[in-house]
Amino acid sequence: MRPLITLTTDFGTTDHYVGTMKGVIARIAPEAQVTDITHGIAPFDVMSGALAIAATAPYWPEGTVHVIVIDPGVGSERKQIASRVDGQIFVCPDNGLLEFIWRRARNIETRELSDDSLFLKPVSQTFHGRDIFTPVAAHLANGTPFEQLGSVVADPVRIDIPEPERVDDNTVRGHILKADAFGNLITDLGEEWHPKGDFQLSVAHSLIERLLPNYTEAEPGELFAIIGSSGWLEISAKEESAAAITAAEPGDEIVLRMLG
Amino acid sequence: MRPLITLTTDFGTTDHYVGTMKGVIARIAPEAQVTDITHGIAPFDVMSGALAIAATAPYWPEGTVHVIVIDPGVGSERKQIASRVDGQIFVCPDNGLLEFIWRRARNIETRELSDDSLFLKPVSQTFHGRDIFTPVAAHLANGTPFEQLGSVVADPVRIDIPEPERVDDNTVRGHILKADAFGNLITDLGEEWHPKGDFQLSVAHSLIERLLPNYTEAEPGELFAIIGSSGWLEISAKEESAAAITAAEPGDEIVLRMLG
Amino acid sequence: MRPLITLTTDFGTTDHYVGTMKGVIARIAPEAQVTDITHGIAPFDVMSGALAIAATAPYWPEGTVHVIVIDPGVGSERKQIASRVDGQIFVCPDNGLLEFIWRRARNIETRELSDDSLFLKPVSQTFHGRDIFTPVAAHLANGTPFEQLGSVVADPVRIDIPEPERVDDNTVRGHILKADAFGNLITDLGEEWHPKGDFQLSVAHSLIERLLPNYTEAEPGELFAIIGSSGWLEISAKEESAAAITAAEPGDEIVLRMLG
Numbered sequence: 075m076r077p078l079i080t081l082t083t084d085f086g087t088t089d090h091y092v093g094t095m096k097g098v099i100a101r102i103a104p105e106a107q108v109t110d111i112t113h114g115i116a117p118f119d120v121m122s123g124a125l126a127i128a129a130t131a132p133y134w135p136e137g138t139v140h141v142i143v144i145d146p147g148v149g150s151e152r153k154q155i156a157s158r159v160d161g162q163i164f165v166c167p168d169n170g171l172l173e174f175i176w177r178r179a180r181n182i183e184t185r186e187l188s189d190d191s192l193f194l195k196p197v198s199q200t201f202h203g204r205d206i207f208t209p210v211a212a213h214l215a216n217g218t219p220f221e222q223l224g225s226v227v228a229d230p231v232r233i234d235i236p237e238p239e240r241v242d243d244n245t246v247r248g249h250i251l252k253a254d255a256f257g258n259l260i261t262d263l264g265e266e267w268h269p270k271g272d273f274q275l276s277v278a279h280s281l282i283e284r285l286l287p288n289y290t291e292a293e294p295g296e297l298f299a300i301i302g303s304s305g306w307l308e309i310s311a312k313e314e315s316a317a318a319i320t321a322a323e324p325g326d327e328i329v330l331r332m333l334g
Numbered sequence: 335m336r337p338l339i340t341l342t343t344d345f346g347t348t349d350h351y352v353g354t355m356k357g358v359i360a361r362i363a364p365e366a367q368v369t370d371i372t373h374g375i376a377p378f379d380v381m382s383g384a385l386a387i388a389a390t391a392p393y394w395p396e397g398t399v400h401v402i403v404i405d406p407g408v409g410s411e412r413k414q415i416a417s418r419v420d421g422q423i424f425v426c427p428d429n430g431l432l433e434f435i436w437r438r439a440r441n442i443e444t445r446e447l448s449d450d451s452l453f454l455k456p457v458s459q460t461f462h463g464r465d466i467f468t469p470v471a472a473h474l475a476n477g478t479p480f481e482q483l484g485s486v487v488a489d490p491v492r493i494d495i496p497e498p499e500r501v502d503d504n505t506v507r508g509h510i511l512k513a514d515a516f517g518n519l520i521t522d523l524g525e526e527w528h529p530k531g532d533f534q535l536s537v538a539h540s541l542i543e544r545l546l547p548n549y550t551e552a553e554p555g556e557l558f559a560i561i562g563s564s565g566w567l568e569i570s571a572k573e574e575s576a577a578a579i580t581a582a583e584p585g586d587e588i589v590l591r592m593l594g
Numbered sequence: 595m596r597p598l599i600t601l602t603t604d605f606g607t608t609d610h611y612v613g614t615m616k617g618v619i620a621r622i623a624p625e626a627q628v629t630d631i632t633h634g635i636a637p638f639d640v641m642s643g644a645l646a647i648a649a650t651a652p653y654w655p656e657g658t659v660h661v662i663v664i665d666p667g668v669g670s671e672r673k674q675i676a677s678r679v680d681g682q683i684f685v686c687p688d689n690g691l692l693e694f695i696w697r698r699a700r701n702i703e704t705r706e707l708s709d710d711s712l713f714l715k716p717v718s719q720t721f722h723g724r725d726i727f728t729p730v731a732a733h734l735a736n737g738t739p740f741e742q743l744g745s746v747v748a749d750p751v752r753i754d755i756p757e758p759e760r761v762d763d764n765t766v767r768g769h770i771l772k773a774d775a776f777g778n779l780i781t782d783l784g785e786e787w788h789p790k791g792d793f794q795l796s797v798a799h800s801l802i803e804r805l806l807p808n809y810t811e812a813e814p815g816e817l818f819a820i821i822g823s824s825g826w827l828e829i830s831a832k833e834e835s836a837a838a839i840t841a842a843e844p845g846d847e848i849v850l851r852m853l854g
Binding site: 075076078080082087107109110111112113114115126127129130133134135138254255256287288289290291300301302303308312313 | 345346347348349350351352353354356357358360361364368377378406407408409410412458459460461464465
């Protein structure tokens with residue numbers, strides 16, 4: 075089987091940057107199969123990158139090498155790391171991009187990328203995606219031992235994302251994590267918080283009282299809750315953007331109250 | 335030869351969704367080669383998806399499996415189908431996405447996707463692209479027999495798109511099908527309607543009287559007709575958007591009158 | 595090793611065009627691996643296409659076949675060419691797209707594409723990416739000899755891009771080549787012009803006096819110079835768009851004065 079490498083960045087696709095990283099991989103690991111997760115993460119939005127890689131990783135085979143480059147600190151003293159987590163390897167700057175990967179992981183080993191024999195020389199100041207992260211990923215895909223990358227990092231950078239908080243027996247305070255391209259609002263309310271009976275969910279100035287099994291049952295313009303594809307409660311509207319209707323933004327608090 | 339799978343969706347490329355579908359394929363059919371047709375279909379625009387897959391399919395080899403997911407009814411009672419048409423297989427929701435494929439086809443066999451041993455479990459309510467359509471396509475790429483998918487669907491959903499209509503001996507009434515990213519307006523006037531001599535073509539408030547062999551011969555700002563790459567008459571302007579100049583939209587009627 | 599083909603166009607990714615070119619390649623050269631450099635070149639922007647392919651080509655292996663289609667003259671008398679440059683082959687319309695490739699090349703041989711047995715028939719008037727450029731690239735990837743394409747072109751079209759000009763011992767006048775998706779302004783000041791000591795760089799109405807090793811050391815809102823990943827001096831701002839701050843545009847003159 076061909077080794078698998080995925081790419082997640084905030085580079086966009088109007089410049090040559092993503093294509094150039096694939097050329098670097100083609101030179102080092104011609105047998106590798108490279109797949110884009112997305113290059114449309116908002117510039118410097120580490121939180122969105124962390125959510126994207128955590129949402130996709132469970133669907134990839136063991137052995138996949140994931141490269142994630144949302145890197146406002148490129149060229150500074152920030153570390154560059156690789157983390158082996160439950161059979162996959164993640165290569166990225168040390169700025170919190172693996173927060174959600176690590177939260178649910180069992181086996182984690184994180185190493186600094188310090189063996190510069192694996193880098194593309196000369197290393198530029200501004201494009202470590204090309205010069206460090208993809209060449210290291212390509213060497214890993216070729217079978218370079220993980221232990222060769224560098225020494226163990228005991229305390230990688232984490233993101234301080236608040237978890238949902240129980241307010242009282244019937245009420246939980248959660249958050250909007252992100253809006254997807256359809257305008258669905260993805261919350262941090264996982265399975266334990268999914269409403270079983272009547273409820274009221276406050277999002278910005280809107281009140282939501284229905285949990286629907288699909289989009290078609292909604293009334294035009296109605297905001298409703300739905301179980302999203304990653305297991306989080308989402309707020310949606312039928313063929314409209316719930317993000318636009320509510321004007322809610324990532325980080326906003328939401329309040330879910332169970333009734334009766 | 336590696337089995338071929340193509341993907342056409344309205345998912346955009348800013349979220350992880352498309353990448354995740356490719357992970358699902360990599361797990362089930364690691365030898366398959368996956369190619370994006372487009373993920374930029376306007377959200378829920380089944381008509382545009384139907385046009386895109388019909389435009390690209392003739393250029394793909396026999397045996398290609400095409401996945402098309404523009405699916406406003408995901409999670410509802412709408413069927414999910416696969417259709418074997420002249421040696422290729424199309425996997426999609428049953429909402430008309432194959433309208434143009436079927437119109438020109440000779441051999442069609444359509445089956446419901448009901449063998450859930452081919453699905454990714456648990457099946458979510460909102461992301462059948464990941465849980466049903468791509469896993470089924472990957473199994474087909476692996477050689478799962480088409481007949482195993484489910485029972486024959488005799489009356490799949492069709493789109494009621496009006497055909498061009500002859501008004502009198504010299505006049506035909508057609509339609510704008512879509513505008514492409516350059517602003518070229520693609521009409522439904524196929525080869526039989528291409529002007530051979532002088533003509534007048536009314537599009538919104540504009541009148542077009544020249545058929546040109548290429549873009550460079552046009553005057554700045556001039557609207558002209560040209561034979562498009564799929565054989566339909568198109569309305570274009572030189573390095574400008576005919577869609578913006580005319581303000582014409584998909585579905586608008588156009589009238590072509592042959593002179594003399 | 596699988597033969598490599600890259601694609602660089604101004605087609606965008608909302609239409610089926612790019613996917614269809616990949617179908618054409620899959621039919622002719624099923625073993626080829628096709629990679630997108632970018633399809634987000636601004637429509638008809640030959641200069642940006644020329645910069646993109648020159649930035650990425652050095653990172654691709656010998657033998658790679660690059661297809662570049664920014665082609666406002668499609669269907670007119672403009673030639674279509676392939677150019678073999680230092681072990682890679684570039685296939686494109688003859689309109690200057692290889693300007694920067696040729697400037698730094700040692701061995702160049704350019705041929706007209708006139709052997710229409712290599713084309714997809716019938717050749718359309720508007721989509722030579724599908725009918726000429728990708729089929730020729732696929733045949734080259736299959737091993738068709740370069741010499742078979744057509745006769746040598748001695749004087750391909752060049753772009754008349756002004757080079758940086760020395761004004762006096764301490765001053766050089768250069769240009770903005772492009773803004774990338776982050777808003778970094780890429781200039782044409784290569785290594786010989788990189789400031790070694792104090793300097794003043796005028797860009798539109800802004801004055802820049804600092805050369806920084808990375809983005810994080812900048813003050814909020816500060817414009818600064820940095821050595822870009824292709825070796826050109828760039829003008830940047832920390833997590834902001836220098837293009838938006840300066841309102842500078844491609845082609846604008848800049849003036850760099852060394853102090854003391």
